[in-house]
Amino acid sequence: EVPLEPADRLGVQVVGGLVKEQDVGVLQQQLAEHSLYFSFEDSTLRMSKDPVLFGQTDQLKSDTILVFLKDKKVDKAQCNDRAFIINKDSLKHYNQVKGRKIDAYFTDGKLDRTIVNGNGECVYYALDEDNKLIGLNRIICSNLNILFDQSKLKSISFETQPDAQF
Numbered sequence: 600e601v602p603l604e605p606a607d608r609l610g611v612q613v614v615g616g617l618v619k620e621q622d623v624g625v626l627q628q629q630l631a632e633h634s635l636y637f638s639f640e641d642s643t644l645r646m647s648k649d650p651v652l653f654g655q656t657d658q659l660k661s662d663t664i665l666v667f668l669k670d671k672k673v674d675k676a677q678c679n680d681r682a683f684i685i686n687k688d689s690l691k692h693y694n695q696v697k698g699r700k701i702d703a704y705f706t707d708g709k710l711d712r713t714i715v716n717g718n719g720e721c722v723y724y725a726l727d728e729d730n731k732l733i734g735l736n737r738i739i740c741s742n743l744n745i746l747f748d749q750s751k752l753k754s755i756s757f758e759t760q761p762d763a764q765f
Contacts, residue, residue, distance in 0.1 A: 635650070645663070647662070649661075652664060658684065660683045661701070663678075665677040672705075673708060675704050681697075686752065688751065690724070696713065696719070696723075697715075702716075712746050713747075714745075719741060719742055719743045721755065722735065722738075723735075736763065736765050738763040739763075740758060742757075742759060743758065
């Protein structure tokens, strides 16, 4: 959550001009290399200069990332130019997606669906119903749509002449 009131009224710390809450870490050495700006007008966090966002099982990286908040929660992350997502599955394999632009949508703070527009590439580990590894998929296509359930991969659809290897 990002407070919408002055920090001193909420009892949070301000570190280097950023609001720091209880479970949020701020790495000051790396802040000098990145640009971070929060707009209270439209509840948008803007990050540039190769920012990286970390979740419990996900990592998003891009030239620029916009994070849109709705009701003080992350609603959408828009990764523009050289977008890349890594998601750790239940067997601790790292599924990867990259593309020109990636829009990641969240529900209750968890990655819900992802839309890749342009130069889509995907590498993911296929698991059977018993959660056992059955193979590695590599796909190149123009666009992809990825659905998650509780941050676990549910389905992927590939658009415009996908080239796949299993």
